[in-house]
Amino acid sequence: MNKSMKPESLMMSYGYKPELSEGAIKCPIFLTSTFVFKSAEEGKAYFELAYGKREKLPGEEMGLIYSRINNPDLEILENRLRLWDGADDCAVFESGMSAISTVLLEFLKPGDLLVHSSPTYGGTDHFINHFLPKIGVHTLGFTSEMSEEDLVKAIEETGHASTFAHMHLETPANPTNSLIDIEMCRRVADRFVTDEKPVTIAVDNTYMGPLWQHPLKHGADLVMYSATKYIGGHSDLIAGAVLGNAENMVRVKTLRTFLGNMASPHTGWMLLRSLETLKIRMEAMQENAIKVAEFLSKHDKVASIKYLGLLEEGTENHRIYKQQCSGPGAMVSFKIKGGEKEAFKFLNSLQLVKLAVSLGGTESLAEHPKTMTHAGVDEAHLEAIGVTDALIRISVGVENYEDLIWDIGQALDQVTINVIETA
Secondary structure: OOOOOOHHHHOOOOOOOHHHHOOOOOOOOOOOOEOOOOOHHHHHHHHHHHOOOOOOOOOOOOOOOEOOOOOHHHHHHHHHHHHHHOOOEEEEEOOHHHHHHHHHHHHOOOOOEEEEEOOOOHHHHHHHHHHHHHHOOEEEEEOOOOOHHHHHHHHHHOOOHHHEEEEEEEOOOOOOOOOOOHHHHHHHHHHOOOOOOOOEEEEEOOOOHHHHEOHHHHOOOEEEEEOHHHHHOOOOOOOEEEEEOHHHHHHHHHHHHHHOOEOOHHHHHHHHHHHOOHHHHHHHHHHHHHHHHHHHHOOOOEEEEEOHHHOOOOOHHHHHHHHHEOOOOOEEEEEEOOOHHHHHHHHHHOOOOEEOOOOOOOOOEEEOHHHOOOOOOOHHHHHHOOOOOOEEEEEOOOOOHHHHHHHHHHHHHOOOOOOOOOO
8 A cells, every 4th residue: 555645545445455354345343252373383472462572573463362452443443543643553442531541540650740731521630630649649730821931840849740750631622622732741741851760741632633633743652532532423432542652552552451441343343434534524524613613703692712713813822723733623612601501591492403412423512511521520620720600612513504503593592691701
């Protein structure tokens, strides 16, 4: 296959050999728990590689062992998915949270310091702030408003700078679309690297998907996805993915083997289907989101709007956006004038847009972050990061944009503004 081809051209065939599957044009679902070895020597060789007991010999390929370790559907999927980010390797998980938690558990140990951006997805926030401290991991959150020197100072003031081991970034942030400068974070992390202790950076790239941002090109060691979202794209599966260089991915895949949280063959097969249309779906969603955001930005019942396509030129956020992203994406957050009552009235009045959590599917979805996706986040912290009663998040789908604007407009018409809150 011509390696100069674009990823979208390779999603239909890369890594699959029809002659090994009776000539089937599409990869079958390999519903098997185990695989037969040709010889005992072959089985030994495969396990040596699987358990990291030796390096691959020139031209040697990892063979199939057991579906907790590898499976044809997963291997082909992982080979294709890594093309988007230019990664050495990829590991697919049964959920986005299993991908994130596996990375955090692998690259942190008791006594280490984790530095993380804030806000993050509610499940991630809970794992970082409620689970990790139980196993002796220290945590420090920082916001997009902090400068490079502010962040360095904050790390030093924790008293744990000598054990700073890992940085977790989510950019753009869920649900506020706040941006974190990945290259700046790389510089900060490198200040604390020693010969004995690396500092790794992992970026949750779910909001941008594999199309609009490539963190590995900006200094990240790992990129993570809730593959449920744009990669799956049809709201019919749960999955996660981690990508990075070969050395780090050996660690991730080894822990995945022993935690047993790999995706199933059926999930892998469904994701293979979804990758074929990933680019055209995401481009259609973005085109719609641009028009929806423009409509909301001019509506008199909208107090403020967070959308990357509306960032003011000359600002620090706009600089980061132009540096890291190839497009504004399809996630729009806005604050309605009023509070929870007005937000709920809007959500309950939608007809075409569905009231549901998640994002990145073909259908448009709307939700109330404070009481739904981020319900487990501490109240004071929510207010500090801008997740208020008035905040509404919309994942824009592939419907006709005029119909979406009509639906959002009629829902806003149902809202009576008595108390105006613009904060």
